[in-house]
Amino acid sequence: MRIFHKTSFDFIRFRKIAYVFSLVILASGLISLAVKGLNYGIDFRGGSEVLIRFEKNIDVSTVRTVLDAAGVSGSLKQYGLDRSFLFSTVFNGQTSDLKSLVSHALNDRLKGNHHEIVRVDAVGPSIASDLKWSALKALLASLLAILLYVGFRFELKFATAGVIAIFHDILTVLGLFSILGGLFDFMPLEMDQSIIAAFLTIAGYSITDTVVVYDRIRERIRGQKQSDYERIFNESMNQTLSRTIITSGTVLLSVLVLFIFAGPAIRGFAFAVFIGILIGTYSSIFVAAPLVYDWLRLAKSPVHLRGSKVS
Amino acid sequence: MKNKRFNLLLIAVVTLVAAWSLWPTWRDYSLSNQLNSIKSAPDSLKYLLSNRDEIENARKKSLKLGLDLKGGMHLVMEVDQVDLFEQKAWNKDAKFTAIMKAVREKASQSDAKVIDLISAEFKGENMRLSRYFYDIRNSDQEIVAKLEKESEDALNRAKEIIRNRIDQYGVAEPVITTQGSRKLIIELPGVSDENRVRNLLKGTAKLEFRLLRDPEILVRTLDRINTYLVQNSGVPKTSLVAGNSVAVSGKLKSLTPSVSMQTSAKPLYDLIGVFQNGSAYTTEHSKELVVSLLHRSDILALLPQDTELLLAAKPEIGKSGEKLYPIYLVRKSPELTGGVITEAKATFGSQGVQPEVLMAMNSEGTAKWARITGANIGKRIAIVLDGAVYSAPVVQSKIPSGNSVINGIESLEEAKDLEIVLKAGALPAPVRIIEERSVGPSLGADYIRAGVLSLAWAFCAVSIFMLVYYKKAGIAADIALVLNIVIVLSVLAGFNASLSLPGIAGIVLTIGMAVDANVLIYERIREELDGGKALKSAIELGYDRAFSSILDSHVTTLSAAFLLYTYGIGPIQGFALTLMIGTAASLFTSIVVTKEIFSFLLGRNLMTQKSFG
Numbered sequence: 001m002r003i004f005h006k007t008s009f010d011f012i013r014f015r016k017i018a019y020v021f022s023l024v025i026l027a028s029g030l031i032s033l034a035v036k037g038l039n040y041g042i043d044f045r046g047g048s049e050v051l052i053r054f055e056k057n058i059d060v061s062t063v064r065t066v067l068d069a070a071g072v073s074g075s076l077k078q079y080g081l082d083r084s085f086l087f088s089t090v091f092n093g094q095t096s097d098l099k100s101l102v103s104h105a106l107n108d109r110l111k112g113n114h115h116e117i118v119r120v121d122a123v124g125p126s127i128a129s130d131l132k133w134s135a136l137k138a139l140l141a142s143l144l145a146i147l148l149y150v151g152f153r154f155e156l157k158f159a160t161a162g163v164i165a166i167f168h169d170i171l172t173v174l175g176l177f178s179i180l181g182g183l184f185d186f187m188p189l190e191m192d193q194s195i196i197a198a199f200l201t202i203a204g205y206s207i208t209d210t211v212v213v214y215d216r217i218r219e220r221i222r223g224q225k226q227s228d229y230e231r232i233f234n235e236s237m238n239q240t241l242s243r244t245i246i247t248s249g250t251v252l253l254s255v256l257v258l259f260i261f262a263g264p265a266i267r268g269f270a271f272a273v274f275i276g277i278l279i280g281t282y283s284s285i286f287v288a289a290p291l292v293y294d295w296l297r298l299a300k301s302p303v304h305l306r307g308s309k310v311s
Numbered sequence: 312m313k314n315k316r317f318n319l320l321l322i323a324v325v326t327l328v329a330a331w332s333l334w335p336t337w338r339d340y341s342l343s344n345q346l347n348s349i350k351s352a353p354d355s356l357k358y359l360l361s362n363r364d365e366i367e368n369a370r371k372k373s374l375k376l377g378l379d380l381k382g383g384m385h386l387v388m389e390v391d392q393v394d395l396f397e398q399k400a401w402n403k404d405a406k407f408t409a410i411m412k413a414v415r416e417k418a419s420q421s422d423a424k425v426i427d428l429i430s431a432e433f434k435g436e437n438m439r440l441s442r443y444f445y446d447i448r449n450s451d452q453e454i455v456a457k458l459e460k461e462s463e464d465a466l467n468r469a470k471e472i473i474r475n476r477i478d479q480y481g482v483a484e485p486v487i488t489t490q491g492s493r494k495l496i497i498e499l500p501g502v503s504d505e506n507r508v509r510n511l512l513k514g515t516a517k518l519e520f521r522l523l524r525d526p527e528i529l530v531r532t533l534d535r536i537n538t539y540l541v542q543n544s545g546v547p548k549t550s551l552v553a554g555n556s557v558a559v560s561g562k563l564k565s566l567t568p569s570v571s572m573q574t575s576a577k578p579l580y581d582l583i584g585v586f587q588n589g590s591a592y593t594t595e596h597s598k599e600l601v602v603s604l605l606h607r608s609d610i611l612a613l614l615p616q617d618t619e620l621l622l623a624a625k626p627e628i629g630k631s632g633e634k635l636y637p638i639y640l641v642r643k644s645p646e647l648t649g650g651v652i653t654e655a656k657a658t659f660g661s662q663g664v665q666p667e668v669l670m671a672m673n674s675e676g677t678a679k680w681a682r683i684t685g686a687n688i689g690k691r692i693a694i695v696l697d698g699a700v701y702s703a704p705v706v707q708s709k710i711p712s713g714n715s716v717i718n719g720i721e722s723l724e725e726a727k728d729l730e731i732v733l734k735a736g737a738l739p740a741p742v743r744i745i746e747e748r749s750v751g752p753s754l755g756a757d758y759i760r761a762g763v764l765s766l767a768w769a770f771c772a773v774s775i776f777m778l779v780y781y782k783k784a785g786i787a788a789d790i791a792l793v794l795n796i797v798i799v800l801s802v803l804a805g806f807n808a809s810l811s812l813p814g815i816a817g818i819v820l821t822i823g824m825a826v827d828a829n830v831l832i833y834e835r836i837r838e839e840l841d842g843g844k845a846l847k848s849a850i851e852l853g854y855d856r857a858f859s860s861i862l863d864s865h866v867t868t869l870s871a872a873f874l875l876y877t878y879g880i881g882p883i884q885g886f887a888l889t890l891m892i893g894t895a896a897s898l899f900t901s902i903v904v905t906k907e908i909f910s911f912l913l914g915r916n917l918m919t920q921k922s923f924g
Contacts, residue, residue, distance in 0.1 A: 204871030
């Protein structure tokens, strides 16, 4: 079976439209980040969370009223789709008190519907800031590592464009998290450690497709005239289009499985990676390679690519 | 030819090692299945006994499940370094207390090192550390280095003591590690009584024997505090605060007595009652208030020199059934501390109902104890554990044997916990729980189900896609994929790492990424075939030319996963680990293994141009 066999799209000609499209998406994400901000999860915000699961169906407002009446202050949300609720409140070292308080309140007032506290998470404020810092460090370090590696394997212009594409992908996902955060019951889209893991996964993977395109450009561009660059870029992208899409496709397939089957704890992560890889595939064709093309065109100097093979 | 034989050998070795490493996991699984299939209890016991060695062996070497899958507790505890350094200081005055208070506040907000905060604070005050720490001739740097060493030692000692406590309590396979300069990470799989474990871990277990002051002095002291409060009209009415939802709603802050003031003739005696015999007590619901009152520095200044007011650990039941907490005025400097305790044993007291803990002392402690008891016959000595008075018996006679008893304990369980913490020794400084995650076994079972389901679906979806899209070549990729998953699991089992839900997510993601190398190779082969190359050379060229993109993409994914593993904490590390192993393994499986399969098929003329779809 073959999809995208012998295509001849003129990607370079459409690059300006793509730039505008990307800028609009990025801008709306950034605006939402500035106005609405992000929903921080317990990892970064600090606090206590109790996951309660009931035996029978129950309305979220009923549980909320019961907890309010018992004087347990905090917020209650539906968690996932199966009779589970996430109760979150401020952090304090006494999780056992919190647990028994919630438990007593629900036992007293909801006698017919047995509940179980299946998970307790409590994160102190110092840990939360700790986690935030190490997440940021990991993200920046990985971007730097990728910049250095691709710079070493190709050339600085290629590497920079690749890292810009990664930024583009991560910022798009971040913006989407801000825009969609809290809109869905089945995925709260909170920023937590797993989303940082998703960003690093996206960063590591987004460059994969880009490298495939770069690799082909490198193979063909050596010794060519500047005026042929447009044709070479276009042909390279078309020749690699099929593998760019199939490689992303297999990963998207497994991430989709995660999204559907792995439960609410992984859902936010799966969503982030799914969108990230989708955008990453787009950006390797419409952002990374065209940026290199424009840069080469404006710089008007021939490229010195490392590692290209002449066979 | 030589190269080819080497590759085949490598594949055989890797497969065998992986199988060998996963064998105990399989045995463990099948043995527990057999055990579950036996219905009657005596039979299953017999089976258990006759296969005990094998079962234990298999369990020890089998693939471990993470806390989230098995259920259990993950705790991060912090050693209170501010307290530790306060202990090390001498010549403490009001200035020092103020500085340390500021440091404590800053330390709770940021993750900066406490020692840095202290030296910054001292610099700001233009004071030298040697004024309070160590020798006056030491420079600031020397003191900082010494204190750093102290805190490192304290962390390691705390780790050992906590390990002792956990071992004695009996948790299977606890993992205790230190992180940074003041944190301990404790993983306790399968813990059911979280509450008890928490109490067991967080107590400092600082045991002290302190002399009680005479009742008249207590009464006089309380009078003085009362008079002071009347003059400053500063005690809240008790009924204002019913502190039952304190823990959650954060009302604790509003409890500070200065908030609501009520003039009363006897403000203190609204909270504290005094019996005829001169003993004082407070009721349960004013306890919080009394405690915060007793910690106020202006109140502390009213106490006689070298004394402290302490509350009892457990209430006594009053005439009308109310709970009364006795208040004791004790000497601040202890006569003897828990360091001399060598043995502790929980048992029932002489009447056989009240649980108590018997303690024995070492020779030095015995000698001191004999001297102290001999010199204070007729007086009371309070047995204080972590700042609460357990009992304050009257010394009847000199005790030459070095024995002592803690009573006033509610249950035998609590007595047993006391026995554990006393035997393990006191922590060098208080510890606090700053992160806690616990997963119940039912949620763990859900996670396992979700994880297995995701693995199965992802494998099916991807492998079927590869078959449909690449026909025969897809088979090779699928075989490589199976081997890849086996390698990931076997590396986890072999290195005693555990599999968590994020770890499973990492494997699922690996499934999607591992075939990427094959996609790149196969697409290249198709391209070469389209260019008119013969099958054999097309395959050669395909592997050759796709290699550079495969390497690049693997290196970037690996480095991102590696950084995630380095900076990540807890569950995220599990994800990074499986992603790393899977990506590295796929370099081998997707390239070496599939190539061998093709050369095998080519050798038997089982491949045609059509084999690549």
